[in-house]
Amino acid sequence: MPFNASDKIQELHNFGEFGGVNPSISDSSTYTFLSAKTMFDTFEGNTEGCYLYSRHSSPSNLYLGEALAALEGTETANVTASGMGAITAVILQLCNAEDHIVSSRTIYGGTYAFMKNFLKKFKINTSFVDITKLEAVEKAITPRTKMIYCESVSNPLLEVADIKGLAALAKKYKIPLVVDNTFSPLSVAPAHLGADIVIHSLTKFINGSSDCVAGVVCGTKDFCLALKDVNNGAGMLLGSTLDSLRASSILKNMRTLHIRMKKHSENALYLAQHFEKDGLRVVYPGLASHPGHSLMKKQMVSEYGYGGIMTLDVGSLEKANLLMEQMQKMNLGYLAVSLGFYKTLFSAPGTSTSSEIPLEEQTEMGLSDGLIRFSIGLDNDIHRTYKMMRSCMHQLGILTKNKVSV
Numbered sequence: 376m377p378f379n380a381s382d383k384i385q386e387l388h389n390f391g392e393f394g395g396v397n398p399s400i401s402d403s404s405t406y407t408f409l410s411a412k413t414m415f416d417t418f419e420g421n422t423e424g425c426y427l428y429s430r431h432s433s434p435s436n437l438y439l440g441e442a443l444a445a446l447e448g449t450e451t452a453n454v455t456a457s458g459m460g461a462i463t464a465v466i467l468q469l470c471n472a473e474d475h476i477v478s479s480r481t482i483y484g485g486t487y488a489f490m491k492n493f494l495k496k497f498k499i500n501t502s503f504v505d506i507t508k509l510e511a512v513e514k515a516i517t518p519r520t521k522m523i524y525c526e527s528v529s530n531p532l533l534e535v536a537d538i539k540g541l542a543a544l545a546k547k548y549k550i551p552l553v554v555d556n557t558f559s560p561l562s563v564a565p566a567h568l569g570a571d572i573v574i575h576s577l578t579k580f581i582n583g584s585s586d587c588v589a590g591v592v593c594g595t596k597d598f599c600l601a602l603k604d605v606n607n608g609a610g611m612l613l614g615s616t617l618d619s620l621r622a623s624s625i626l627k628n629m630r631t632l633h634i635r636m637k638k639h640s641e642n643a644l645y646l647a648q649h650f651e652k653d654g655l656r657v658v659y660p661g662l663a664s665h666p667g668h669s670l671m672k673k674q675m676v677s678e679y680g681y682g683g684i685m686t687l688d689v690g691s692l693e694k695a696n697l698l699m700e701q702m703q704k705m706n707l708g709y710l711a712v713s714l715g716f717y718k719t720l721f722s723a724p725g726t727s728t729s730s731e732i733p734l735e736e737q738t739e740m741g742l743s744d745g746l747i748r749f750s751i752g753l754d755n756d757i758h759r760t761y762k763m764m765r766s767c768m769h770q771l772g773i774l775t776k777n778k779v780s781v
């Protein structure tokens with residue numbers, strides 16, 4: 376039986392103060408203590424059942440964390456004010472000055488910039504490798520390596536990481552495997568495949584409303600407590616704390632995640648299959664032509680599908696820009712970064728979300744400038760969307776009557 380998290384999420388029930396069906400929102404930054412001794416114990420890290428200060432933890436953030444731990448099947452989870460807030464805290468918690476990271480070279484632009492540029496301050500070096508080649512990953516590991524880092528389905532190239540294989544390597548060298556699972560909540564369960572720490576940008580599919588930024592670190596109790604430690608915890612000391620009001624709204628949106636993921640995947644598969652038949656250069660893990668297709672099939676929870684993200688290479692940046700503007704005019708979606716919204720979102724990653732990656736490196740990893748990343752929405756009639764998108768492509772000469780011209 377593959378791990379299926381949505382039942383686990385639905386089993387959670389925390390009622391509100393007056394029996395409300397949703398838990399009450401904690402509207403306080405600080406908490407009173409009945410005795411001075413308890414306050415001292417809480418500072419010493421003995422926090423069971425006691426709240427100290429909302430940067431450390433708050434009831435609303437704990438409820439959301441509990442749901443996310445159920446999603447990933449980890450012991451616990453800490454929510455953060457953004458996905459980057461989760462990623463940077465994990466990295467700085469695990470690495471000391473002059474340590475080393477082995478990371479996939481196709482990752483979120485912000486994560487790439489943090490590893491490549493910001494971590495220079497601490498002389499922490501990262502080897503960026505082709506994560507689909509386990510030998511290359513193993514070769515890059517040194518005695519100073521403190522983690523293997525990857526995304527389950529990578530941004531924006533949709534490379535599929537062999538999480539079981541990477542976890543075996545991580546175990547062999549006694550280092551943690553850290554996986555950003557933002558692109559594939561529910562459909563990939565990295566912790567069940569052996570990952571030690573799972574990160575999400577909640578900003579995307581999990582919240583699904585494009586109304587806030589937030590993140591999470593899912594892991595063991597020990598690691599999550601260490602992140603919150605008042606003396607040494609990167610989560611506590613860097614201060615990327617999520618607001619309780621937002622934690623509560625994200626938790627409510629999580630209730631529909633399983634329905635939304637199925638629809639995003641169904642619509643994306645439909646478009647990917649049809650555009651591929653039309654002769655366009657489509658990348659989608661659900662297509663047999665995708666190099667990671669069989670691996671994805673093996674490691675995913677099939678009912679949630681291959682996810683809502685696909686890319687289309689229309690040949691040049693100019694054509695990509697014209698197509699995106701035209702699709703927006705036709706109300707087929709929005710020219711915007713980010714993903715996981717009810718409406719389709721599209722952007723050209725080379726000039727937007729991956730612009731932190733130098734041009735020559737973009738070319739080397741296959742990130743061409745005519746590439747459009749689509750986050751496919753929850754369209755009720757995807758066939759209608761397909762026909763309208765196709766007509767935009769005809770108008771711009773990207774598709775000729777029966778054949779592609781790119």
Ligand SMILES: *Cc1c(COP(=O)(O)O)cnc(C)c1O
Pocket residue numbers: 457458459460483485486526530555557558576577578579588589590
């Ligand atoms: C958006 C994103 C992030 C960063 O998350 P924020 O919430 O914007 O800080 C990290 N990883 C991936 C894969 C993302 O798509």
